[in-house]
Amino acid sequence: MFAKRISLSLLAIAMVSLVVSASSFALFSAQSGNADNTFTAGTVTLGAPTTDFMAINNIAPGDSGARSYSIEYTGSLDAWIGLDVATTGDLMTCDGGGKFITSLTDGTNTYSGNANDQVAGVYTPGQTLNLTLNWALDLSAGNDCQGDGAAVSLMVKAVQHRNNINGTGTGPISWN
Amino acid sequence: MKKKLWLVSVAALTAIALGIGGTLALFSDSATGQSEFIAGTLCIDAQRNDGEAVPGPMFYVTPEQGETPFGAPGVFPTGLWAPGDEHQRTLTVSNPMSCSSMNAWLDSVEASLHAGSDADLADKLYVEVTTPQLGVEEKVAEGWLSDFLSGPVLMRYPDGSRIPLYLTANRHVKFNVTFDLTADNSYQGKELVVDFTVHAIQMDNNP
Numbered sequence: 194m195f196a197k198r199i200s201l202s203l204l205a206i207a208m209v210s211l212v213v214s215a216s217s218f219a220l221f222s223a224q225s226g227n228a229d230n231t232f233t234a235g236t237v238t239l240g241a242p243t244t245d246f247m248a249i250n251n252i253a254p255g256d257s258g259a260r261s262y263s264i265e266y267t268g269s270l271d272a273w274i275g276l277d278v279a280t281t282g283d284l285m286t287c288d289g290g291g292k293f294i295t296s297l298t299d300g301t302n303t304y305s306g307n308a309n310d311q312v313a314g315v316y317t318p319g320q321t322l323n324l325t326l327n328w329a330l331d332l333s334a335g336n337d338c339q340g341d342g343a344a345v346s347l348m349v350k351a352v353q354h355r356n357n358i359n360g361t362g363t364g365p366i367s368w369n
Numbered sequence: 370m371k372k373k374l375w376l377v378s379v380a381a382l383t384a385i386a387l388g389i390g391g392t393l394a395l396f397s398d399s400a401t402g403q404s405e406f407i408a409g410t411l412c413i414d415a416q417r418n419d420g421e422a423v424p425g426p427m428f429y430v431t432p433e434q435g436e437t438p439f440g441a442p443g444v445f446p447t448g449l450w451a452p453g454d455e456h457q458r459t460l461t462v463s464n465p466m467s468c469s470s471m472n473a474w475l476d477s478v479e480a481s482l483h484a485g486s487d488a489d490l491a492d493k494l495y496v497e498v499t500t501p502q503l504g505v506e507e508k509v510a511e512g513w514l515s516d517f518l519s520g521p522v523l524m525r526y527p528d529g530s531r532i533p534l535y536l537t538a539n540r541h542v543k544f545n546v547t548f549d550l551t552a553d554n555s556y557q558g559k560e561l562v563v564d565f566t567v568h569a570i571q572m573d574n575n576p
Contacts, residue, residue, distance in 0.1 A: 220571045220574075221408075221409065221410070221411045221471065222411065222569060222570040222571070223411045223473070223568075223570075224567060224569065225412075225413045225462065225567055225569075226567060227415055227427050227565045228564040229434070229483075229564065230426045230427055230565060231561075231562050232428060232430075232490060232494060232546070232563075233430045233449055233450060234552070234558060235448075235450060236557045269449050269558075270449055270451050353451045355453065356451060
């Protein structure tokens with residue numbers, strides 16, 4: 194009975210304390226603000242196709258050719274456009290190597306037919322990259338190259354330009 | 370006989386008392402003091418203040434989004450945000466005598482999200498709030514925008530002291546927002562719209 198009375202007393206004290214505490218925070222206050230702040234992230238996207246593949250067979254020493262490729266930059270932020278190009282196959286190594294040559298050009302710059310992270314430049318929304326892949330089998334290619342083939346794969350990539358410029362200003366800090 | 374004498378004495382004393390009473394009732398006056406108690410008021414106002422027309426939002430992507438209700442376009446659009454972007458805008462908070470009657474503390478700031486917004490973008494937008502203390506710009510609140518959306522974030526100087534907003538005065542509060550560089554492709558094209566709200570509280574009796 195005594196314990197119950199103590200409990201009730203403590204409860205009452207606690208409730209009073211709560212009331213007092215609540216009233217302590219009943220200060221005058223006001224608020225004002227700034228509405229409709231909009232944050233929209235831009236985009237970095239490429240049109241299709243972002244990859245191209247060309248198989249080269251049945252060619253003879255002295256043959257050459259070209260293949261065109263176009264891709265539109267469809268993002269909303271300015272972006273670095275990069276090229277990953279790989280040429281593979283026995284034609285690359287036959288007869289001591291160096292007989293089958295590939296290169297890429299956009300009309301102004303020339304790119305290797307076998308290298309990654311090649312910078313094609315900074316593209317603005319809606320700009321199109323036009324590439325021409327040139328290939329040739331040198332006349333000096335010997336019989337070692339007979340029956341050999343090659344394949345060229347091209348991947349175009351894009352990454353934001355802003356806040357992503359290397360120390361020399363010639364490319365991105367990172368491609369991803 | 371004694372009883373008669375006692376009654377006469379009482380009557381005489383009563384008459385004297387009445388006489389005195391009557392005398393005191395001649396030159397008297399009274400005044401009523403009226404005490405009036407009126408509670409004060411606290412109100413604050415906030416407007417963007419980077420040199421463009423008001424009212425309007427601090428942060429907007431296009432000039433159209435930043436225009437005033439009267440059609441004046443925003444002058445400082447952020448453009449679309451890319452990871453790593455950082456923009457600072459100023460909000461001037463005032464304590465005008467037109468509706469306020471007391472000094473105040475700037476207490477906290479919070480944000481509220483508009484319907485249809487991509488709320489997860491708030492996880493990658495870092496907000497730093499600064500205001501001058503003795504002429505030096507000091508950070509008084511910071512966190513991801515999502516923290517500000519969760520509830521009021523306290524505004525305090527680095528030394529823990531509170532930020533005064535005296536009656537009739539105003540204070541520049543700068544909001545610096547950074548789009549975190551770790552934002553990956555999943556954040557591309559996302560958009561959110563928020564309202565910022567600054568809370569003030571009375572200074573008197575509230576140290």
